[in-house]
């Protein structure tokens with residue numbers, strides 16, 4: 001049984017979600033993945049306009065709803081506004097377009113995908129006003145941020161009429177985000193952990209890693225814990241993220257991996273084990289977004 005976390009607006013989110021950025025996989029693959037995931041018990045799906053597969057995902061969700069397998073109110077659907085739609089009125093349009101793609105009346109969470117906009121001239125504070133409008137129009141139940149650093153989160157909190165419920169950031173055993181997690185926790189903002197395995201098979205990822213550091217999941221401590229609980233290193237990585245209070249969203253297209261990634265609710269790491277894994281932190285990103293380096297709102301120059 002998947003455990004859940006209550007967001008600061010009372011909405012309940014399952015602590016494991018399916019990542020749907022398929023990298024090299026096709027939208028048809030994601031369709032199959034969503035079907036496997038619902039059958040395995042997943043109710044939380046992490047999507048984005050830029051992933052180009054909202055239509056396929058929506059088709060499966062609606063099929064599963066009409067077949068009586070799930071109820072809409074038991075699903076938690078996230079999607080994100082892309083960096084070319086940051087103006088206030090564009091945000092509402094983009095949200096409506098995502099809903100049309102899904103064939104749904106609302107999403108549960110709408111995120112600003114990045115604080116940076118492609119044209120480098122729209123302040124994300126303006127984008128936030130568009131996000132609030134999406135809540136007022138009942139297009140989404142809640143709104144939040146992704147890839148925002150602590151200073152950027154603070155700037156939003158200063159102006160927000162509606163508080164962000166979430167900051168979705170890269171988080172895994174190599175980059176456990178301790179400071180940003182503590183910062184967000186104090187402010188009632190939950191953390192979704194993206195690339196929970198460090199996106200091992202994505203071309204162009206691991207940009208911040210030396211080849212020897214790429215595979216922290218292969219470290220002896222993970223191996224040892226994995227043996228102790230008879231769980232795979234991937235399951236240990238997910239359990240670590242849950243035990244430090246985040247919401248991991250592993251991507252997989254394989255039925256057996258999708259099932260295995262959900263089979264993490266029958267064990268829990270000890271405090272000592274969490275502290276051992278904490279030591280694997282290298283502070284390096286698989287997703288440094290170098291293409292935005294030098295942009296006004298590039299998030300990764302701040303300490304956290």
Ligand SMILES: NC(=O)c1ccc[n+]([C@@H]2O[C@H](COP(=O)([O-])OP(=O)(O)OC[C@H]3O[C@@H](n4cnc5c(N)ncnc54)[C@H](OP(=O)(O)O)[C@@H]3O)[C@@H](O)[C@H]2O)c1
Pocket residue numbers: 018019020021022046047113146147168169193194195196197198199200201202234235249250251252253254257258260261287
């Ligand atoms: N907000 C953002 O800017 C942002 C950025 C990046 C990612 N995300 C979100 O986070 C999600 C997850 O991150 P990610 O896709 O970058 O990478 P990830 O989840 O860390 O890694 C996915 C890779 O791990 C493999 N895998 C999954 N489960 C496995 C298992 N049990 N055993 C062995 N291999 C396994 C998958 O292969 P198979 O498919 O073959 O299983 C896939 O190649 C994305 O899909 C997206 O929704 C958000």
Ligand SMILES: *[C@@H]1O[C@H](CO)[C@@H](O)[C@H](O)[C@H]1NC(C)=O
Pocket residue numbers: 136137138
């Ligand atoms: C949004 O939903 C609330 C509660 O159901 C309702 O009172 C309100 O009129 C709706 N707003 C719009 C713009 O549809």
Ligand SMILES: *[C@@H]1O[C@H](CO)[C@@H](O)[C@H](O)[C@H]1NC(C)=O
Pocket residue numbers: 230
């Ligand atoms: C270990 O896990 C595997 C796969 O989940 C299972 O088949 C096996 O029976 C387990 N072994 C023990 C000793 O529990």
